[in-house]
Amino acid sequence: MSDPIRIGILGASGYTGAELVRLLAGHPDAQIRVLTANQQAGQPMHAVYPHLRSMDLPDLVTWEEADWSALDVAFCALPHGTSQAIVAQMPAGLKVVDLSADFRLRDVDTYAAWYGKAHQAPERQRDAVYGLTELNRTAIGHAGLVACPGCYPTAALLALSPLLDAGTVEPGDLIIDAKSGVTGAGRKVTQGLLFAEVGEGIHPYGVGKHRHAPEMEQELSLAAGADVRVNFTPHLIPMNRGELVTCHVRLAGDATAGDVRRVLGERYDAEPFVRVLPEGATPATRNVRGSNMAEIGVFPDRLPGRAVVVAAIDNLAKGSSGQAIQNMNVMLALHETRGLELQPMFP
Amino acid sequence: MSDPIRIGILGASGYTGAELVRLLAGHPDAQIRVLTANQQAGQPMHAVYPHLRSMDLPDLVTWEEADWSALDVAFCALPHGTSQAIVAQMPAGLKVVDLSADFRLRDVDTYAAWYGKAHQAPERQRDAVYGLTELNRTAIGHAGLVACPGCYPTAALLALSPLLDAGTVEPGDLIIDAKSGVTGAGRKVTQGLLFAEVGEGIHPYGVGKHRHAPEMEQELSLAAGADVRVNFTPHLIPMNRGELVTCHVRLAGDATAGDVRRVLGERYDAEPFVRVLPEGATPATRNVRGSNMAEIGVFPDRLPGRAVVVAAIDNLAKGSSGQAIQNMNVMLALHETRGLELQPMFP
Amino acid sequence: MSDPIRIGILGASGYTGAELVRLLAGHPDAQIRVLTANQQAGQPMHAVYPHLRSMDLPDLVTWEEADWSALDVAFCALPHGTSQAIVAQMPAGLKVVDLSADFRLRDVDTYAAWYGKAHQAPERQRDAVYGLTELNRTAIGHAGLVACPGCYPTAALLALSPLLDAGTVEPGDLIIDAKSGVTGAGRKVTQGLLFAEVGEGIHPYGVGKHRHAPEMEQELSLAAGADVRVNFTPHLIPMNRGELVTCHVRLAGDATAGDVRRVLGERYDAEPFVRVLPEGATPATRNVRGSNMAEIGVFPDRLPGRAVVVAAIDNLAKGSSGQAIQNMNVMLALHETRGLELQPMFP
Amino acid sequence: MSDPIRIGILGASGYTGAELVRLLAGHPDAQIRVLTANQQAGQPMHAVYPHLRSMDLPDLVTWEEADWSALDVAFCALPHGTSQAIVAQMPAGLKVVDLSADFRLRDVDTYAAWYGKAHQAPERQRDAVYGLTELNRTAIGHAGLVACPGCYPTAALLALSPLLDAGTVEPGDLIIDAKSGVTGAGRKVTQGLLFAEVGEGIHPYGVGKHRHAPEMEQELSLAAGADVRVNFTPHLIPMNRGELVTCHVRLAGDATAGDVRRVLGERYDAEPFVRVLPEGATPATRNVRGSNMAEIGVFPDRLPGRAVVVAAIDNLAKGSSGQAIQNMNVMLALHETRGLELQPMFP
The missing domain is CATH 3.40.50.720 (NAD(P)-binding Rossmann-like Domain)
Structure with missing residues (x-):
């Protein structure tokens, strides 16, 4: 050395x-x-x-x-x-x-x-x-x-930026429903992060007002080549580590969930820290805990012309x-x- | 007696x-x-x-x-x-x-x-x-x-049916991102429900294929007076009880999040087991644990013309x-x- | 009324x-x-x-x-x-x-x-x-x-007082190994009670120095008719509610674990809120969660002349x-x- | 290589x-x-x-x-x-x-x-x-x-063997009150290991009958140079990994808790995977999670002539x-x- x-x-x-x-x-x-x-x-x-x-x-x-x-x-x-x-x-x-x-x-x-x-x-x-x-x-x-x-933007941008860049999804209808373990909030000593307040329950927070929204929008706008706004709805989960973003997207033109998976797969094929899952496999934060890996899965939606893109990371890694x-x-x-x-x- | x-x-x-x-x-x-x-x-x-x-x-x-x-x-x-x-x-x-x-x-x-x-x-x-x-x-x-x-339909229908009935939200763009504790799956002895498999993590399941989707659609169609399809994306949360549905809706005409809250508030005003929260209050499964209460909150969306309606129940109650x-x-x-x-x- | x-x-x-x-x-x-x-x-x-x-x-x-x-x-x-x-x-x-x-x-x-x-x-x-x-x-x-x-004394005294009173166990060798959920510490906003500090782990605290020790000793001395000192070793458990005390006792004379169970069973036979379990049944905090019930079980020890008495309560109830x-x-x-x-x- | x-x-x-x-x-x-x-x-x-x-x-x-x-x-x-x-x-x-x-x-x-x-x-x-x-x-x-x-013997023997070997504690009065996360039981698909059965609660199991008792006794007898029997009382904790053994020991002669700490400290001084904590520090399973480290702490007991020795390991590591x-x-x-x-x- x-x-x-x-x-x-x-x-x-x-x-x-x-x-x-x-x-x-x-x-x-x-x-x-x-x-x-x-x-x-x-x-x-x-x-x-x-x-x-x-x-x-x-x-x-x-x-x-x-x-x-x-x-x-x-x-x-x-x-x-x-x-x-x-x-x-x-x-x-x-x-x-x-x-x-x-x-x-x-x-x-x-x-x-x-x-x-x-x-x-x-x-x-x-x-x-x-x-x-x-x-x-x-x-x-x-x-x-x-x-x-930010931790949420990391997961959301990995899932969405290549799709906006490739024109696979519509930029005007991005709904990012996110879930995070408590360490996403740091070691802040506040009542809302006590074990007894967080354990055995779930709730959203900062709906429509979270500071990660403008950050996502800045980068997604770059990818889309146009101003993008997003819905961003985070939830607090009773676990230490892990973050999952469930992106509900509208497909552009006649694109399919398969196209979404293919675009992401090609984009990240050589990346050591992004894993695009094959059809049928489901991302889970447990699969990446403690590691620098991001895991992305794509699902067809029951609503025609839509798809669901899910990304999981360890928020601390x-x-x-x-x-x-x-x-x-x-x-x-x-x-x-x-x-x-x-x-x-x-x- | x-x-x-x-x-x-x-x-x-x-x-x-x-x-x-x-x-x-x-x-x-x-x-x-x-x-x-x-x-x-x-x-x-x-x-x-x-x-x-x-x-x-x-x-x-x-x-x-x-x-x-x-x-x-x-x-x-x-x-x-x-x-x-x-x-x-x-x-x-x-x-x-x-x-x-x-x-x-x-x-x-x-x-x-x-x-x-x-x-x-x-x-x-x-x-x-x-x-x-x-x-x-x-x-x-x-x-x-x-x-x-079903437990998910209970929460989703309480949140959405009055809105479709009143024409406050568009029936063609209903995204129901749901989260449940493990008892939603019953006392089934399967690997996926072991403590070590569920603890410290989150993942979606049955995306686009969950059996509660047609049930919701049946009832929402009745409320809307027209065929309704929904996105339904459930997630498994490391907790025993509690269910939260985060409904991402498109507002009809020039309706606002305030209108949504008002429609729901009036609809459930006399109901002993449904609580529509005032502006700024956040539903949480902890607030209803062990009780027959449902708690509903409404949030404006950053995306214009949209709102977020969140309902929390105890899935076993x-x-x-x-x-x-x-x-x-x-x-x-x-x-x-x-x-x-x-x-x-x-x- | x-x-x-x-x-x-x-x-x-x-x-x-x-x-x-x-x-x-x-x-x-x-x-x-x-x-x-x-x-x-x-x-x-x-x-x-x-x-x-x-x-x-x-x-x-x-x-x-x-x-x-x-x-x-x-x-x-x-x-x-x-x-x-x-x-x-x-x-x-x-x-x-x-x-x-x-x-x-x-x-x-x-x-x-x-x-x-x-x-x-x-x-x-x-x-x-x-x-x-x-x-x-x-x-x-x-x-x-x-x-x-205190919550610990409640569980420990229910388990031990009748045994000292009846002379079934030796007063000089009482080891109380206790476990509690986080609400035992109240709603104090301190780093040590944050979800991320408590989740997924266990540790003892206040070993030999916890304030519930003199309280137990005061009451156990009354029951024994003599000065009693105890070992008291509490542990923090990643759960909201529940308290379990595992009392390791030396049997007096030729008393047996069965005698211990019998003494407790007779003492609490008419009590609505104390349940002495039959041989082979195991106390668990889940069995009393949210209720005013205490559950006590007795086990023979591998060490001759000893027994294990376990009591479970909901610390908040x-x-x-x-x-x-x-x-x-x-x-x-x-x-x-x-x-x-x-x-x-x-x- | x-x-x-x-x-x-x-x-x-x-x-x-x-x-x-x-x-x-x-x-x-x-x-x-x-x-x-x-x-x-x-x-x-x-x-x-x-x-x-x-x-x-x-x-x-x-x-x-x-x-x-x-x-x-x-x-x-x-x-x-x-x-x-x-x-x-x-x-x-x-x-x-x-x-x-x-x-x-x-x-x-x-x-x-x-x-x-x-x-x-x-x-x-x-x-x-x-x-x-x-x-x-x-x-x-x-x-x-x-x-x-076994996982329990690993922790218990690390804590106790050197003490028996050195004659610091009495071999006839060893009480091992142990606590383990669920992975100690492996990936067995049984009702008792479901999340909903384990979460938010604690209970003992196998009291006086667990198979790790004879294993500990075999090795402790070697260390003591005489037949040793132990109390072994394990408990199931709602966490994935981690094991803590709380050993309640009687000191030999006029040995003190300080002597216990010193004997262990000297014994493990050069060991890369055993950490004997200084006075006042508390072992916690969180401190060793995911690593091959064992952490041992020693506490004086309120009962004269006794001490408490606590060891924490990750049961899977x-x-x-x-x-x-x-x-x-x-x-x-x-x-x-x-x-x-x-x-x-x-x-």
Whole structure:
């Protein structure tokens, strides 16, 4: 092995931070040099995540204490709204992979409208590349700052972008009914995420108002070559990990569900982390748990002229930390699957 | 109290059978006289359901041993396809509430097509009344045989029928994305229902092919006054009880989500078991767990001209055994809420 | 029905408060007149607990606003340490059922040692009666202030007290290995109770240091007629409700597991809410979920001279709110099962 | 890499079979050549385990079809009682790692008594080595046939054997209160393992009669140098993976909990897969999920002269398939951690 890639993780106390550590532990080229967590600074990582006790990791520091110039890559796993100012201060040569929403929306006015305040680093926003690896690999390869997609957009865009691009489905009638485990909300300590509030039940949330909607629309509009709006209806599921998006689509012209499956199959044929299932097979989040894999299935609808496209991912892996590492690999011209070859864990 | 209503439950070893017993325990007029379970005949009910050990219940017998003439009401909680022949042999005066699918489809050809064999009691089918209480109360009041709706149709029809009836939504674009806990599948001992196969994951099943689709279409067509087809996409959720249907609808003319809420609110204003939520409130299966209540919420869609209508029920209560008792109450001209006044259990 | 019993619930925003409301809804003599929740005062109860939306309940007020003189019974479901001062100000004639730990320990020094501060109402403590109904019924019948046991002590004392009283087990070797669902910790918003922290795992907590240990020891010492100490090792289980205590006991003299079962069986023969299982039957929390029932099973040990006694309860019902209502019934000379006749809910 | 180790897995359709495949996928020296599953022979592995769809694996065959002479190692993940006859027919040079109970009990009469039939390969039993790696490494290194411990014995022996060996705890008073997720029972399709039967509840099973008791006693007797009997009380927990044993021990002489921690700490200091926690830290199954790690914590007891020793493992990893690979590594003189370096997955 040549010199290791020196890595810093900002916001290591969140679930995506811990998942980055778990996955990077298996990356042969990576070495974690800095872990920040401002509230827990001074503590060892295993004080925050006891499952990592046996790893040899640097203690947590504040982000102000970190020496960015000694790093090759910084992963920002900070809460939304807090990455911008910090990224703005990072040295130019540092490769930055941001897992927050801060650099996803290209239009800063749209950002301000959905996130409730002006963007604090619009000049870095201009250079940020949207990091859905399979759909934007070339640009990611040249990027200094990659904005990793939200977990829902990752699944929905993998399912829908190639279909809009190919003209297989109508852009004006996209209904995205989504389901996520609780880690999609991070390690936020709020009543609504208590075990007793989530267990043994299901409910929708943020119907018509979720911040992942404009993000999907931005990217789907690019694929469609026209302004696209979507229905996006997420639901909270009593499980830790996993995300499933059920996309109800109207077929263009006389396209069939088989055409949808074929378009997706061809598009992802060479992709190591996207699996388009054969007819009759059903995606399940269990099939991808703990791995960077996305699984897509296509079903004919009883309604003529429609189809159902279902995508399953692990929200912490392909939906955030796994894809972030995949992007790092692309940015550094490493083999894209490095550190991401874990098989799914079932049961 | 006058003479008790003498009740028999066929198929007491399934979950809907056990739920009937639990609910009837609190019904002041009911007395369980017969419990059948052919495979466990001879055993006490608590051998099959230890949680009922403290109840004073008759031992399990085969259905052939039961004396129907000594009963006022028979609940059939048998597997699909097995009620027909048994009901055909019951005495004419016995009130029958069937929880299976056997008498739900009015058209016996449709039945044969979806259930894979000819109907065995077409003459009784002709007199069967579809038992969604709120939508068919008068006919149920005169019925000798009531076919209780499937759990998914119960929730979907409560949400959609009044809207089609009032012309508030378009009948040609109904997308019903549904989610259910595992008891919706009964106590079937199959690999797919093992804890380790269901826990920590979600997946769709029966997409475009589920038998509840023609049942919904039959009733929605009645409400719309025209043939209706629906998309129906169910998902299995890692929880015991609860069912949520997320209906994505296209609004008719210039109707709004507010109109949808108003139509439903007026329709169910006097109903004890349907609760239309005010704007901003979100249905959740937890809010109805263990009770006969249905909860409906309406949301504007980001897609213009569309809305999202969400209904939540407990699949074992309002979705089967609770509604069955509600129907019995109507058939016998009892107060409709008798035995069904349990508040939801949360957490 | 004569005049209803006018009830106030202090601390209605916690899980035990909500459970009191659920159970009292089925109590034919009870009428809830006051619900306090200082942080949510002014809101309707369904803002805090949407599952109670269809009940006709008074809005939440602060406890300072409540008119105690217009009530017959006050249930205190406040956090530990906050009941004392409030109870001290209540009018003498008001029957008080306290669900907190504030009045459980007779010795105020022991209280101070375990709860970290001096007792604030020692004069009321002197008159408080320990409210494990089956073991203390007569005193409860004359009490003005009843201190309901903790959930773990309820299960452990039901299993062990009669055995110490009868001299069937040795008092010096009591090992209580306990398991509880998350609602045992209340609705506290802490990281350790998040779904993602609790789901799919188990761990012990408070080993050798849990505050329920001195409470058990106080009551077991009474039963044994000598000072008793116990091992108490609780574990957190990924479920909402339910508590199981596995008591590993040394048999006195040549007593057998059969003797243990017989002693318990005779002791609880006439009790409506304690079920001693026959040989070979296994207690399970599912068998008592949502009900006020306790279920006890006895097993021979492979170690000669030992036995295993297992008790299962619903921590929110018999373990707190159910037993509180049972105590109220005893205090007011009502039939003890009023409002508590709900059958367990399974699945 | 030199020639790969050619591996066959018998009984690939069970959970331990699937876990072997998952873990071996990350073993740089291993190559899976044969997967048997007699009932699913002819199908691809992903027909049985869809999460392995992207792996390049041989199709399932019957064990009779497998060519053992072309393999270096055979893992037997067959149901108890079926390995014996098959192993008896294997070529002498083939290294066999058996995950079933078939070769664990050295005394064939004890085997017959607990498993209900005579051992079918007593001559191979004589050469079988008990495969708790940390406690038996040298013998495993020379073995041709290794009998991997049961999941419960793995955790219990790691916690207790060094203490008996060192004389720190009394051998006559060992109480092992254990808790396991459902995969401990394998992929058996039985009513008791359905989601709806297991979810939201806890119960003990096999109290005083579980087959892991004689296995623990065999090994603990070796450590103690005297006949040892144990209390063993397992409980079923609503989670997929994870096993926790809570050992209630009597300290020898004037030993303390600190001595217990020190003895264990020294014993496992150099072990890569056993982590003895510092004072105050609590073992949790979440901390080892998906990994081969065992975590042990020690607590003082309130009862004088006693302590509580708690061990947590993943039953499918260190409790079966992980330890099986660890044993293979030892048998083949590979680095012991090969293929087992996965960090735990949390959440």
